[in-house]
Amino acid sequence: MINQLSWKVGGQQGEGIESTGEIFAIALNRLGYYLYGYRHFSSRIKGGHTNNKIRVSTTQVRTISDDLDILVAFDQETIDVNYKELHRGGVILADAKFSPKKPDDTEAGLYAVPFTEIATELGTSLMKNMVAIGATSAVLDLDINVFEEVVQEIFGKKGAQVVAKNMEAIKAGYEYTKEKLGSVETMQLEKADGKKRMYMIGNDAIALGAIAAGCRFMAAYPITPASDIMEYLIKKLPALGGAVIQTEDEIAAATMTIGANYGGVRAITASSGPGMSLKVEAIGLAGMTETPIVIVDTQRGGPSTGLPTKQEQSDLMAMIYGTHGEIPKIVIAPSTVEEAFYDTAEAFNLAEEYQCPVIVLSDLQLSLGKQTVEPLDSSKVEIRRGKLIDHDIVENENHQGSYYKRYLVTEDGVSPRPIPGMKNGIHHVTGVEHAETGKPSEGPENRIAQMDKRFRKLENIRFDTPVYKYAPHEDADLLLVGFNSTRGVIEEAIGRLEKDGMKVNHAQIRLIHPFPTDELLPLVQSAKKVLVIENNATGQLANIIKMNVGNAQKIIKYVKYDGNPFLPNEVYTKCKELF
Structure with a gap:
Protein backbone atom coordinates (compact mmCIF):
# COMPACT_ATOMS: atom_id res chain seq x y z
CA MET A 1 0.00 0.00 0.00
CA ILE A 2 1.20 3.51 -0.81
CA ASN A 3 -0.22 6.81 0.44
CA GLN A 4 1.05 8.83 -2.49
CA LEU A 5 1.36 8.30 -6.25
CA SER A 6 3.03 10.29 -9.02
CA TRP A 7 1.64 9.61 -12.51
CA LYS A 8 2.48 11.24 -15.82
CA VAL A 9 1.05 10.93 -19.30
CA GLY A 10 2.90 12.30 -22.32
CA GLY A 11 2.79 12.51 -26.09
CA GLN A 12 2.34 15.00 -28.90
CA GLN A 13 0.23 18.04 -28.24
CA GLY A 14 -3.25 17.65 -29.68
CA GLU A 15 -3.62 13.88 -29.22
CA GLY A 16 -5.66 13.87 -26.01
CA ILE A 17 -2.94 14.11 -23.37
CA GLU A 18 -4.82 16.70 -21.32
CA SER A 19 -8.12 14.81 -21.41
CA THR A 20 -6.37 11.60 -20.32
CA GLY A 21 -5.02 13.30 -17.21
CA GLU A 22 -8.30 15.10 -16.60
CA ILE A 23 -10.43 11.95 -16.56
CA PHE A 24 -7.92 10.11 -14.38
CA ALA A 25 -7.64 12.98 -11.89
CA ILE A 26 -11.32 13.84 -11.60
CA ALA A 27 -12.24 10.24 -10.83
CA LEU A 28 -9.63 9.99 -8.06
CA ASN A 29 -10.60 13.39 -6.69
CA ARG A 30 -14.15 12.14 -6.29
CA LEU A 31 -12.89 9.20 -4.29
CA GLY A 32 -11.53 11.72 -1.79
CA TYR A 33 -7.86 11.83 -2.79
CA TYR A 34 -5.92 15.08 -2.84
CA LEU A 35 -4.40 15.89 -6.22
CA TYR A 36 -1.96 18.27 -7.80
CA GLY A 37 -1.55 18.40 -11.57
CA TYR A 38 0.93 20.36 -13.64
CA ARG A 39 1.02 20.46 -17.44
CA HIS A 40 4.14 20.91 -19.52
CA PHE A 41 2.97 22.10 -22.92
CA SER A 42 4.30 23.76 -26.01
CA SER A 43 3.33 27.23 -27.23
CA ARG A 44 1.76 25.61 -30.29
CA ILE A 45 -1.81 24.51 -30.85
CA LYS A 46 -0.78 21.11 -32.16
CA GLY A 47 2.51 19.20 -32.15
CA GLY A 48 5.46 19.30 -29.82
CA HIS A 49 5.94 17.25 -26.68
CA THR A 50 3.44 17.75 -23.88
CA ASN A 51 2.86 15.96 -20.60
CA ASN A 52 0.59 16.11 -17.60
CA LYS A 53 2.07 15.11 -14.25
CA ILE A 54 -0.47 14.32 -11.54
CA ARG A 55 0.24 13.66 -7.90
CA VAL A 56 -2.31 11.69 -5.90
CA SER A 57 -2.17 11.63 -2.10
CA THR A 58 -4.18 10.88 1.01
CA THR A 59 -3.02 14.26 2.42
CA GLN A 60 -2.88 17.82 1.06
CA VAL A 61 -0.25 18.43 -1.67
CA ARG A 62 0.53 21.79 -3.30
CA THR A 63 3.35 20.99 -5.71
CA ILE A 64 4.62 18.33 -8.11
CA SER A 65 6.76 15.51 -6.79
CA ASP A 66 10.44 14.86 -7.41
CA ASP A 67 10.02 11.39 -8.83
CA LEU A 68 7.55 9.32 -10.80
CA ASP A 69 5.76 6.00 -10.23
CA ILE A 70 3.98 5.53 -13.55
CA LEU A 71 4.77 7.01 -16.97
CA VAL A 72 2.16 6.57 -19.70
CA ALA A 73 3.83 7.18 -23.07
CA PHE A 74 2.15 7.69 -26.43
CA ASP A 75 5.50 8.14 -28.19
CA GLN A 76 9.19 7.41 -27.71
CA GLU A 77 9.98 11.07 -27.02
CA THR A 78 7.88 10.87 -23.85
CA ILE A 79 10.11 8.05 -22.56
CA ASP A 80 13.33 9.79 -23.59
CA VAL A 81 12.35 13.11 -21.99
CA ASN A 82 10.79 11.85 -18.76
CA TYR A 83 12.22 8.45 -17.84
CA LYS A 84 14.85 9.82 -15.45
CA GLU A 85 12.07 10.86 -13.05
CA LEU A 86 11.09 7.20 -12.59
CA HIS A 87 12.33 5.63 -9.37
CA ARG A 88 13.42 2.02 -9.02
CA GLY A 89 10.25 -0.03 -9.27
CA GLY A 90 8.55 2.57 -11.48
CA VAL A 91 6.50 1.50 -14.49
CA ILE A 92 6.40 2.68 -18.10
CA LEU A 93 3.15 1.91 -19.92
CA ALA A 94 3.86 2.60 -23.58
CA ASP A 95 1.82 2.32 -26.74
CA ALA A 96 3.05 -0.76 -28.60
CA LYS A 97 2.40 1.12 -31.85
CA PHE A 98 5.82 2.81 -31.80
CA SER A 99 7.86 -0.22 -30.61
CA PRO A 100 8.97 1.44 -27.34
CA LYS A 101 12.57 1.16 -26.17
CA LYS A 102 13.69 1.48 -22.57
CA PRO A 103 16.89 3.46 -21.93
CA ASP A 104 19.73 1.38 -20.48
CA ASP A 105 20.14 3.57 -17.38
CA THR A 106 16.73 2.93 -15.81
CA GLU A 107 15.48 0.08 -13.66
CA ALA A 108 11.85 0.92 -14.31
CA GLY A 109 9.74 -1.77 -15.93
CA LEU A 110 8.52 -1.25 -19.50
CA TYR A 111 5.20 -2.71 -20.64
CA ALA A 112 4.12 -2.27 -24.25
CA VAL A 113 0.32 -2.07 -24.37
CA PRO A 114 -1.40 -1.69 -27.76
CA PHE A 115 -3.36 1.46 -26.83
CA THR A 116 -3.98 2.48 -30.44
CA GLU A 117 -4.66 -1.04 -31.73
CA ILE A 118 -7.21 -1.84 -29.02
CA ALA A 119 -8.93 1.50 -29.53
CA THR A 120 -9.08 1.04 -33.30
CA GLU A 121 -10.61 -2.40 -32.90
CA LEU A 122 -13.30 -0.84 -30.72
CA GLY A 123 -14.16 1.77 -33.34
CA THR A 124 -11.68 4.66 -33.28
CA SER A 125 -8.05 5.27 -32.41
CA LEU A 126 -9.16 8.41 -30.54
CA MET A 127 -10.07 6.18 -27.60
CA LYS A 128 -6.44 5.18 -27.02
CA ASN A 129 -6.35 7.54 -24.02
CA MET A 130 -9.19 5.57 -22.45
CA VAL A 131 -7.26 2.34 -23.02
CA ALA A 132 -4.33 3.98 -21.23
CA ILE A 133 -6.54 4.85 -18.27
CA GLY A 134 -7.57 1.21 -18.09
CA ALA A 135 -3.92 0.14 -18.16
CA THR A 136 -3.15 2.54 -15.32
CA SER A 137 -6.06 1.12 -13.32
CA ALA A 138 -4.54 -2.34 -13.70
CA VAL A 139 -1.21 -1.19 -12.25
CA LEU A 140 -3.04 0.47 -9.35
CA ASP A 141 -5.45 -2.45 -8.93
CA LEU A 142 -8.20 0.17 -9.17
CA ASP A 143 -11.86 -0.64 -9.86
CA ILE A 144 -12.53 0.78 -13.33
CA ASN A 145 -16.14 1.57 -12.37
CA VAL A 146 -14.85 4.70 -10.61
CA PHE A 147 -14.48 6.27 -14.09
CA GLU A 148 -18.05 5.61 -15.21
CA GLU A 149 -19.54 8.81 -13.74
CA VAL A 150 -16.81 10.99 -15.26
CA VAL A 151 -17.09 9.34 -18.67
CA GLN A 152 -20.86 9.83 -18.56
CA GLU A 153 -20.45 13.54 -17.83
CA ILE A 154 -17.89 14.09 -20.58
CA PHE A 155 -19.40 11.96 -23.34
CA GLY A 156 -23.06 11.77 -22.30
CA LYS A 157 -24.15 14.40 -24.82
CA LYS A 158 -22.82 12.19 -27.60
CA GLY A 159 -25.13 9.37 -26.65
CA ALA A 160 -25.19 6.18 -24.61
CA GLN A 161 -23.27 4.22 -27.25
CA VAL A 162 -20.28 6.57 -27.07
CA VAL A 163 -20.27 6.31 -23.28
CA ALA A 164 -20.41 2.52 -23.48
CA LYS A 165 -17.59 2.37 -26.03
CA ASN A 166 -15.31 4.53 -23.88
CA MET A 167 -15.97 2.37 -20.84
CA GLU A 168 -15.31 -0.68 -22.99
CA ALA A 169 -11.94 0.84 -23.96
CA ILE A 170 -11.04 1.34 -20.30
CA LYS A 171 -12.02 -2.26 -19.55
CA ALA A 172 -9.99 -3.59 -22.49
CA GLY A 173 -6.89 -1.67 -21.38
CA TYR A 174 -7.35 -2.93 -17.84
CA GLU A 175 -7.72 -6.58 -18.83
CA TYR A 176 -4.83 -6.57 -21.29
CA THR A 177 -2.47 -4.97 -18.78
CA LYS A 178 -3.56 -7.25 -15.94
CA GLU A 179 -2.64 -10.19 -18.10
CA LYS A 180 0.60 -8.54 -19.24
CA LEU A 181 1.71 -7.64 -15.70
CA GLY A 182 1.59 -11.24 -14.60
CA SER A 183 3.22 -11.54 -11.20
CA VAL A 184 4.41 -7.92 -11.01
CA GLU A 185 3.34 -6.29 -7.75
CA THR A 186 0.71 -3.60 -8.20
CA MET A 187 0.82 -0.14 -6.61
CA GLN A 188 -2.27 -0.04 -4.45
CA LEU A 189 -3.22 3.33 -3.02
CA GLU A 190 -4.39 3.57 0.57
CA LYS A 191 -8.08 4.31 0.76
CA ALA A 192 -9.02 8.00 0.65
CA ASP A 193 -11.39 9.68 3.10
CA GLY A 194 -14.19 9.95 0.52
CA LYS A 195 -14.85 13.65 1.18
CA LYS A 196 -16.06 15.86 -1.65
CA ARG A 197 -13.65 18.61 -2.62
CA MET A 198 -13.18 20.89 -5.60
CA TYR A 199 -10.51 20.22 -8.22
CA MET A 200 -9.59 23.40 -10.02
CA ILE A 201 -6.89 25.68 -11.41
CA GLY A 202 -5.93 29.00 -9.86
CA ASN A 203 -7.37 30.96 -12.79
CA ASP A 204 -10.83 29.51 -12.10
CA ALA A 205 -10.49 30.50 -8.44
CA ILE A 206 -9.57 34.04 -9.50
CA ALA A 207 -12.64 34.22 -11.74
CA LEU A 208 -14.87 32.87 -8.95
CA GLY A 209 -13.40 35.41 -6.54
CA ALA A 210 -14.28 38.20 -8.94
CA ILE A 211 -17.87 36.95 -9.22
CA ALA A 212 -18.21 36.65 -5.44
CA ALA A 213 -16.95 40.23 -5.10
CA GLY A 214 -19.72 41.52 -7.35
CA CYS A 215 -17.64 41.97 -10.51
CA ARG A 216 -19.98 42.21 -13.48
CA PHE A 217 -17.71 43.31 -16.32
CA MET A 218 -14.47 42.09 -17.81
CA ALA A 219 -12.54 43.44 -20.75
CA ALA A 220 -9.58 41.33 -21.85
CA TYR A 221 -7.45 40.19 -24.74
CA PRO A 222 -6.52 36.47 -24.92
CA ILE A 223 -3.04 35.63 -23.67
CA THR A 224 -1.44 32.57 -22.08
CA PRO A 225 -1.63 31.82 -19.19
CA ALA A 226 -4.41 34.28 -18.26
CA SER A 227 -7.05 33.41 -20.87
CA ASP A 228 -8.87 30.88 -18.66
CA ILE A 229 -10.07 33.74 -16.45
CA MET A 230 -11.80 35.39 -19.39
CA GLU A 231 -13.14 32.07 -20.71
CA TYR A 232 -14.62 31.21 -17.31
CA LEU A 233 -16.29 34.61 -16.93
CA ILE A 234 -17.64 34.47 -20.50
CA LYS A 235 -19.67 31.44 -19.40
CA LYS A 236 -20.81 32.84 -16.06
CA LEU A 237 -21.23 36.63 -16.14
CA PRO A 238 -24.12 36.91 -18.66
CA ALA A 239 -26.34 34.83 -16.36
CA LEU A 240 -25.59 37.33 -13.59
CA GLY A 241 -26.41 40.39 -15.67
CA GLY A 242 -22.78 41.01 -16.54
CA ALA A 243 -20.70 40.97 -19.69
CA VAL A 244 -17.27 40.09 -21.04
CA ILE A 245 -15.75 41.88 -24.02
CA GLN A 246 -12.82 40.46 -25.94
CA THR A 247 -11.10 43.65 -26.98
CA GLU A 248 -8.94 44.43 -29.98
CA ASP A 249 -5.84 44.81 -27.81
CA GLU A 250 -4.58 45.10 -24.24
CA ILE A 251 -4.76 48.90 -24.22
CA ALA A 252 -8.48 48.81 -24.99
CA ALA A 253 -8.99 46.14 -22.33
CA ALA A 254 -7.43 48.32 -19.64
CA THR A 255 -9.19 51.53 -20.63
CA MET A 256 -12.59 49.83 -20.94
CA THR A 257 -12.10 48.42 -17.45
CA ILE A 258 -11.28 51.89 -16.16
CA GLY A 259 -14.44 53.22 -17.82
CA ALA A 260 -16.64 50.56 -16.26
CA ASN A 261 -15.20 51.19 -12.80
CA TYR A 262 -15.61 54.93 -13.26
CA GLY A 263 -19.27 54.27 -14.00
CA GLY A 264 -19.65 52.39 -10.70
CA VAL A 265 -19.47 48.81 -12.02
CA ARG A 266 -16.94 46.49 -10.45
CA ALA A 267 -14.76 45.41 -13.38
CA ILE A 268 -11.59 43.41 -13.97
CA THR A 269 -9.00 42.78 -16.65
CA ALA A 270 -6.37 40.04 -16.79
CA SER A 271 -3.20 39.48 -18.75
CA SER A 272 0.39 38.27 -18.65
CA GLY A 273 3.74 40.05 -18.93
CA PRO A 274 3.59 41.27 -22.56
CA GLY A 275 0.01 42.45 -22.09
CA MET A 276 0.84 44.18 -18.82
CA SER A 277 3.52 46.15 -20.67
CA LEU A 278 0.80 47.50 -22.95
CA LYS A 279 -1.51 48.29 -20.02
CA VAL A 280 1.08 50.42 -18.21
CA GLU A 281 -0.09 53.79 -19.53
CA ALA A 282 -3.69 53.01 -18.60
CA ILE A 283 -2.60 51.93 -15.11
CA GLY A 284 -1.02 55.36 -14.74
CA LEU A 285 -4.29 56.93 -15.86
CA ALA A 286 -6.20 54.99 -13.19
CA GLY A 287 -3.70 56.16 -10.59
CA MET A 288 -3.94 59.81 -11.62
CA THR A 289 -7.75 59.82 -11.91
CA GLU A 290 -8.05 57.74 -8.71
CA THR A 291 -10.28 55.25 -10.45
CA PRO A 292 -10.48 51.78 -8.87
CA ILE A 293 -9.27 48.97 -11.12
CA VAL A 294 -8.37 45.32 -10.51
CA ILE A 295 -5.79 43.79 -12.84
CA VAL A 296 -4.59 40.19 -12.81
CA ASP A 297 -1.06 39.42 -14.00
CA THR A 298 -0.30 35.73 -14.50
CA GLN A 299 3.47 35.65 -14.87
CA ARG A 300 5.20 33.57 -17.51
CA GLY A 301 8.68 33.34 -19.01
CA GLY A 302 9.91 36.59 -20.56
CA PRO A 303 11.05 39.00 -21.87
CA SER A 304 9.14 39.71 -25.09
CA THR A 305 7.24 36.58 -26.16
CA GLY A 306 9.72 34.61 -24.05
CA LEU A 307 8.39 31.29 -22.80
CA PRO A 308 4.60 31.72 -23.12
CA THR A 309 3.74 28.33 -21.57
CA LYS A 310 6.47 28.06 -18.93
CA GLN A 311 6.81 29.03 -15.28
CA GLU A 312 8.51 32.25 -14.21
CA GLN A 313 8.13 35.00 -11.58
CA SER A 314 9.92 37.87 -13.26
CA ASP A 315 7.20 40.56 -13.35
CA LEU A 316 7.61 41.52 -9.71
CA MET A 317 9.56 44.76 -10.12
CA ALA A 318 7.50 45.75 -13.15
CA MET A 319 4.24 45.43 -11.22
CA ILE A 320 5.53 47.65 -8.43
CA TYR A 321 7.37 50.27 -10.44
CA GLY A 322 6.06 49.84 -13.98
CA THR A 323 4.52 53.25 -14.56
CA HIS A 324 6.01 56.53 -15.64
CA GLY A 325 5.70 58.99 -12.80
CA GLU A 326 4.58 57.89 -9.36
CA ILE A 327 1.18 56.61 -8.30
CA PRO A 328 -0.13 54.66 -5.32
CA LYS A 329 -0.61 51.03 -6.21
CA ILE A 330 -1.35 47.80 -4.32
CA VAL A 331 0.16 44.47 -5.40
CA ILE A 332 -1.00 41.24 -3.75
CA ALA A 333 0.27 37.72 -4.44
CA PRO A 334 -1.84 34.71 -3.38
CA SER A 335 0.12 31.53 -2.75
CA THR A 336 -2.61 28.87 -2.96
CA VAL A 337 -5.75 28.33 -5.02
CA GLU A 338 -7.89 29.11 -1.96
CA GLU A 339 -6.04 32.38 -1.44
CA ALA A 340 -6.49 33.19 -5.14
CA PHE A 341 -10.26 33.13 -4.58
CA TYR A 342 -10.37 35.17 -1.38
CA ASP A 343 -7.58 37.60 -2.36
CA THR A 344 -9.19 38.41 -5.70
CA ALA A 345 -12.45 39.20 -3.94
CA GLU A 346 -10.57 41.40 -1.46
CA ALA A 347 -8.77 43.16 -4.32
CA PHE A 348 -12.05 44.79 -5.35
CA ASN A 349 -12.53 46.12 -1.82
CA LEU A 350 -9.00 47.51 -1.72
CA ALA A 351 -9.39 49.12 -5.16
CA GLU A 352 -12.53 50.98 -4.10
CA GLU A 353 -11.46 51.80 -0.56
CA TYR A 354 -8.17 53.33 -1.69
CA GLN A 355 -9.27 54.36 -5.20
CA CYS A 356 -6.16 53.03 -6.91
CA PRO A 357 -5.00 50.15 -9.14
CA VAL A 358 -4.78 46.78 -7.40
CA ILE A 359 -2.74 44.09 -9.14
CA VAL A 360 -3.40 40.46 -8.30
CA LEU A 361 -0.08 38.81 -9.09
CA SER A 362 -0.12 35.12 -9.98
CA ASP A 363 2.26 32.84 -11.88
CA LEU A 364 1.78 30.07 -14.41
CA GLN A 365 2.16 27.28 -11.87
CA LEU A 366 -0.49 28.77 -9.58
CA SER A 367 -2.80 29.83 -12.40
CA LEU A 368 -2.71 26.59 -14.42
CA GLY A 369 -1.67 24.01 -11.82
CA LYS A 370 -4.81 22.02 -11.02
CA GLN A 371 -5.31 20.90 -7.47
CA THR A 372 -7.72 19.71 -4.85
CA VAL A 373 -9.30 22.61 -2.99
CA GLU A 374 -11.44 22.63 0.12
CA PRO A 375 -14.92 24.05 -0.57
CA LEU A 376 -14.78 27.81 -1.05
CA ASP A 377 -17.05 29.85 1.21
CA SER A 378 -18.54 32.89 -0.50
CA SER A 379 -20.15 33.94 2.81
CA LYS A 380 -16.65 34.95 3.94
CA VAL A 381 -16.49 37.50 1.15
CA GLU A 382 -17.62 40.96 2.21
CA ILE A 383 -18.19 43.86 -0.13
CA ARG A 384 -16.81 47.24 0.96
CA ARG A 385 -17.11 50.13 -1.47
CA GLY A 386 -15.19 52.73 0.48
CA ASP A 464 -5.42 40.37 6.23
CA THR A 465 -2.29 38.19 6.55
CA PRO A 466 0.20 40.24 4.47
CA VAL A 467 2.76 37.53 5.25
CA TYR A 468 1.86 33.87 5.70
CA LYS A 469 4.05 32.71 8.58
CA TYR A 470 5.14 29.32 9.78
CA ALA A 471 7.46 30.33 12.60
CA PRO A 472 7.75 27.79 15.44
CA HIS A 473 11.36 28.79 16.22
CA GLU A 474 12.46 31.98 18.01
CA ASP A 475 16.05 31.42 16.87
CA ALA A 476 15.79 29.65 13.51
CA ASP A 477 18.74 28.21 11.65
CA LEU A 478 17.06 29.22 8.42
CA LEU A 479 14.17 31.34 7.16
CA LEU A 480 12.73 30.34 3.79
CA VAL A 481 10.93 33.11 1.90
CA GLY A 482 8.86 32.94 -1.29
CA PHE A 483 5.79 34.25 -3.06
CA ASN A 484 3.01 32.80 -5.22
CA SER A 485 3.31 29.08 -6.09
CA THR A 486 6.60 28.38 -4.29
CA ARG A 487 4.70 27.89 -1.03
CA GLY A 488 4.01 24.20 -1.69
CA VAL A 489 7.60 23.27 -2.52
CA ILE A 490 8.92 25.23 0.48
CA GLU A 491 6.51 23.48 2.84
CA GLU A 492 7.64 20.06 1.62
CA ALA A 493 11.31 20.95 1.94
CA ILE A 494 10.73 22.17 5.50
CA GLY A 495 9.17 18.84 6.43
CA ARG A 496 12.34 17.03 5.34
CA LEU A 497 14.66 19.56 6.98
CA GLU A 498 12.85 19.29 10.31
CA LYS A 499 13.31 15.52 10.23
CA ASP A 500 17.04 16.26 9.96
CA GLY A 501 16.83 18.35 13.12
CA MET A 502 17.06 21.78 11.50
CA LYS A 503 15.07 24.72 12.89
CA VAL A 504 13.38 26.29 9.89
CA ASN A 505 10.82 29.09 9.64
CA HIS A 506 8.82 30.08 6.57
CA ALA A 507 7.45 33.39 5.30
CA GLN A 508 5.33 33.60 2.13
CA ILE A 509 4.88 37.22 1.05
CA ARG A 510 1.26 37.92 0.09
CA LEU A 511 1.27 41.73 0.13
CA ILE A 512 4.08 42.69 -2.22
CA HIS A 513 3.42 46.46 -2.25
CA PRO A 514 3.34 48.37 0.01
CA PHE A 515 5.84 45.95 1.50
CA PRO A 516 4.96 44.44 4.93
CA THR A 517 8.27 45.34 6.59
CA ASP A 518 6.96 45.16 10.16
CA GLU A 519 5.67 41.61 9.67
CA LEU A 520 8.81 40.24 8.01
CA LEU A 521 11.55 42.04 9.95
CA PRO A 522 11.32 39.99 13.18
CA LEU A 523 11.53 36.72 11.22
CA VAL A 524 14.60 37.92 9.32
CA GLN A 525 16.30 39.14 12.48
CA SER A 526 15.71 35.87 14.36
CA ALA A 527 17.19 33.64 11.62
CA LYS A 528 20.86 32.85 11.08
CA LYS A 529 20.35 32.76 7.31
CA VAL A 530 17.53 33.77 4.97
CA LEU A 531 17.02 31.89 1.68
CA VAL A 532 14.72 33.60 -0.83
CA ILE A 533 13.33 31.17 -3.42
CA GLU A 534 11.99 32.55 -6.70
CA ASN A 535 11.60 31.74 -10.39
CA ASN A 536 13.58 34.57 -11.97
CA ALA A 537 17.19 35.31 -12.85
CA THR A 538 17.95 38.38 -10.72
CA GLY A 539 16.35 37.57 -7.36
CA GLN A 540 13.74 40.30 -7.52
CA LEU A 541 12.00 39.41 -4.25
CA ALA A 542 15.34 39.14 -2.45
CA ASN A 543 16.25 42.62 -3.70
CA ILE A 544 12.93 44.04 -2.53
CA ILE A 545 13.45 42.49 0.91
CA LYS A 546 16.90 44.06 1.13
CA MET A 547 15.42 47.44 0.20
CA ASN A 548 12.66 47.27 2.80
CA VAL A 549 14.01 45.08 5.59
CA GLY A 550 17.80 45.41 5.39
CA ASN A 551 19.95 42.59 6.83
CA ALA A 552 21.44 42.09 3.37
CA GLN A 553 24.38 40.14 4.75
CA LYS A 554 22.20 37.16 5.71
CA ILE A 555 19.90 37.15 2.64
CA ILE A 556 20.77 34.51 0.03
CA LYS A 557 19.15 34.26 -3.40
CA TYR A 558 18.07 30.89 -4.80
CA VAL A 559 16.75 31.37 -8.32
CA LYS A 560 15.53 29.12 -11.10
CA TYR A 561 14.65 30.45 -14.56
CA ASP A 562 14.70 27.48 -16.95
CA GLY A 563 10.91 27.52 -17.35
CA ASN A 564 10.28 24.74 -14.83
CA PRO A 565 8.93 25.04 -11.29
CA PHE A 566 11.09 24.14 -8.29
CA LEU A 567 11.07 20.55 -7.07
CA PRO A 568 11.04 19.74 -3.33
CA ASN A 569 14.42 18.00 -3.43
CA GLU A 570 16.03 20.99 -5.14
CA VAL A 571 15.04 23.29 -2.29
CA TYR A 572 15.95 20.69 0.34
CA THR A 573 19.40 20.15 -1.20
CA LYS A 574 20.09 23.89 -1.46
CA CYS A 575 19.18 24.35 2.21
CA LYS A 576 21.50 21.55 3.28
CA GLU A 577 24.36 23.13 1.33
CA LEU A 578 24.12 26.25 3.48
CA PHE A 579 25.13 24.42 6.67
Missing part, protein backbone atom coordinates in the same frame (compact mmCIF):
# COMPACT_ATOMS: atom_id res chain seq x y z
CA LYS A 387 -16.20 56.36 -0.03
CA LEU A 388 -18.48 55.67 -2.97
CA ILE A 389 -21.38 58.10 -2.60
CA ASP A 390 -24.72 56.30 -2.42
CA HIS A 391 -26.99 59.26 -1.66
CA ASP A 392 -28.02 62.52 -3.30
CA ILE A 393 -25.34 65.18 -3.16
CA VAL A 394 -26.47 68.41 -1.55
CA GLU A 395 -25.72 71.50 -3.62
CA ASN A 396 -22.79 73.59 -2.31
CA GLU A 397 -21.64 70.67 -0.13
CA ASN A 398 -18.00 70.05 -1.12
CA HIS A 399 -18.40 72.24 -4.20
CA GLN A 400 -16.43 74.97 -5.92
CA GLY A 401 -18.96 76.87 -7.94
CA SER A 402 -21.01 74.26 -9.79
CA TYR A 403 -18.21 71.68 -9.74
CA TYR A 404 -17.92 68.91 -7.18
CA LYS A 405 -14.53 68.51 -5.47
CA ARG A 406 -13.95 64.94 -6.61
CA TYR A 407 -10.29 65.17 -5.58
CA LEU A 408 -10.83 66.85 -2.26
CA VAL A 409 -7.64 66.83 -0.18
CA THR A 410 -8.38 64.61 2.81
CA GLU A 411 -6.44 63.38 5.80
CA ASP A 412 -6.42 59.73 4.64
CA GLY A 413 -5.85 60.60 1.00
CA VAL A 414 -9.20 59.18 -0.15
CA SER A 415 -11.88 61.51 -1.51
CA PRO A 416 -15.64 60.90 -1.72
CA ARG A 417 -16.43 59.37 -5.13
CA PRO A 418 -19.65 60.18 -7.01
CA ILE A 419 -20.92 58.07 -9.90
CA PRO A 420 -21.35 59.93 -13.21
CA GLY A 421 -24.83 61.37 -13.60
CA MET A 422 -25.41 61.99 -9.90
CA LYS A 423 -27.12 65.31 -9.24
CA ASN A 424 -24.61 67.96 -8.14
CA GLY A 425 -21.73 65.57 -8.76
CA ILE A 426 -20.30 67.06 -11.95
CA HIS A 427 -16.51 67.26 -12.07
CA HIS A 428 -13.61 67.05 -14.51
CA VAL A 429 -11.66 63.85 -15.10
CA THR A 430 -8.30 64.22 -16.79
CA GLY A 431 -4.92 62.54 -16.93
CA VAL A 432 -3.09 65.79 -16.35
CA GLU A 433 -2.47 67.12 -12.87
CA HIS A 434 -5.62 68.70 -11.54
CA ALA A 435 -7.15 70.68 -8.71
CA GLU A 436 -9.78 69.34 -6.33
CA THR A 437 -12.54 69.79 -8.94
CA GLY A 438 -10.55 67.87 -11.54
CA LYS A 439 -9.77 70.96 -13.60
CA PRO A 440 -6.18 71.00 -14.93
CA SER A 441 -3.77 72.78 -12.63
CA GLU A 442 0.02 72.98 -12.93
CA GLY A 443 0.61 75.16 -9.87
CA PRO A 444 3.43 73.86 -7.64
CA GLU A 445 1.42 74.09 -4.42
CA ASN A 446 -1.49 72.16 -5.93
CA ARG A 447 0.89 69.58 -7.38
CA ILE A 448 2.43 68.91 -4.00
CA ALA A 449 -0.97 68.78 -2.30
CA GLN A 450 -2.42 66.28 -4.81
CA MET A 451 0.69 64.06 -4.91
CA ASP A 452 0.86 63.95 -1.12
CA LYS A 453 -2.86 63.24 -0.93
CA ARG A 454 -2.60 60.28 -3.33
CA PHE A 455 0.34 58.73 -1.52
CA ARG A 456 -1.25 59.05 1.92
CA LYS A 457 -3.47 56.17 0.84
CA LEU A 458 -0.56 53.75 1.16
CA GLU A 459 -0.05 54.65 4.82
CA ASN A 460 -3.30 52.98 5.82
CA ILE A 461 -3.50 49.76 3.76
CA ARG A 462 -5.35 47.04 5.64
CA PHE A 463 -4.79 43.54 4.26
